[in-house]
Amino acid sequence: MADPPPEELLWLVIRFTTALPDLPLSISSPHTTPTLALKTLIRPHLPPDLANNRLRLIHGGKVLEDITSLYQSLLLKNRHPPPPLPPPPKSSNAKGKQPVRDDTGKKFDKDTRAKIYIHCSIGDVLTSEDLEQESSRAAETQEKLEENYHGNSTRSRRESTNSNSSLLPSTEPTGPRGFDRLLSTGFTQADVTSLRTTFLHHLSLTHTPDTMPHGRALLALEERWLDSSGTDAAGGDGFDDEESNSLDDMLWGNLVGFFWPLGALVWGVREDGVWTRRRMLSVATGVLVNLVFGFARLSSVRG
Incomplete structure (x- = not known):
C-alpha cells in the first residue's frame, strides 16, 4: 500500500x-x-x-x-x-545507493x-x-x-459524476461574500474593515489561536452573522452563541481560579491553547478573589 x-x-x-x-x-x-x-x-x-x-x-x-x-x-x-514540501536537492556527486534515513522528523x-x-x-x-x-x-x-x-x-x-453529466449551470456564488457584501449597500471600505476587526476581536475571545477561523470559514461565519442579524428582531446583535459562551467561560474560569488557584496558574495559564483568553482572565479574577478572602481572614484572625 x-x-x-x-x-x-x-x-x-x-x-x-x-x-x-x-x-x-x-x-x-x-x-x-x-x-x-x-x-x-x-x-x-x-x-x-x-x-x-x-x-x-x-x-x-x-x-x-x-x-x-x-x-x-x-x-x-x-x-x-x-503547502507542498520542496523536492529534495539533487547532487551530481552522489553515486551508488544512498543510506536509508528516516526523514519523518x-x-x-x-x-x-x-x-x-x-x-x-x-x-x-x-x-x-x-x-x-x-x-x-x-x-x-x-x-x-x-x-x-x-x-x-x-x-x-457518484453524485459528482451525475452532476457533471447533466449540463447544469454552476450555482456557486461569484459575488462578494461576508462583510464585503455591505460595499454594495453604501458602506465604505474603511467601515467594512472596522466591522471585520470588531468581529475578529469577538471571535478571539471564544477561540484559541490554533482554532481561529480563516479564509472560507471566516467568510461563512460573516455570512451567518449577517443573515442572523437581518432576521432577528430590532436590537438583536447576532452574538447570542458568543454571549452564552462568554458566560460559561466567566463562570468556570472564576470557579477554577478560586478553588484551584495554584494548579490553574501553573498549568492552564502557562500552556498556550488550553483555555481561551476570556477564560484565562476569569481564572485570574478567581485567583484574586481567593487572595482577597485569604487576606481578609488572616487580618480578622490577627485582630
Missing part, C-alpha cells in the same frame, strides 16, 4: 501536563481515526509506570470525545492545507504550520479490563468510521 502524500498526513504534537517531553505523531487517516485510537498510539511511548494510566486529550480548551474522529474533533475542515520540522498541539492529562491507573475495553472500543469505532467514510466518499463520487 502506497504511503499517503504529505499534504494528507496530520502532524500532531502531544504535550503532556507532566514533565514528559513532547511526543510527535503522524496520522495518515484523520477521517477514520477516533480519539480512542490516538490514545492507544500514545501509550507505547509512555514510561512503564504511566503506560496504564487514564489519558484525557484536550484541544482548544475542550476534551476530545473518545468516539469522534480527529478530523471532526480538531475542526480540520476549517484549516488550510499546508525533518518533514515534521519543516512544515511548522501543519503541527497541531494536543494536551494530554494523565490520570489514575486503569485496570487490565479497562485497557482491554479501551482497545476493543477503539477498533470497533475505527471500523465504523471507515465504513461511514468510504460509503460517503463513494456516494459523493
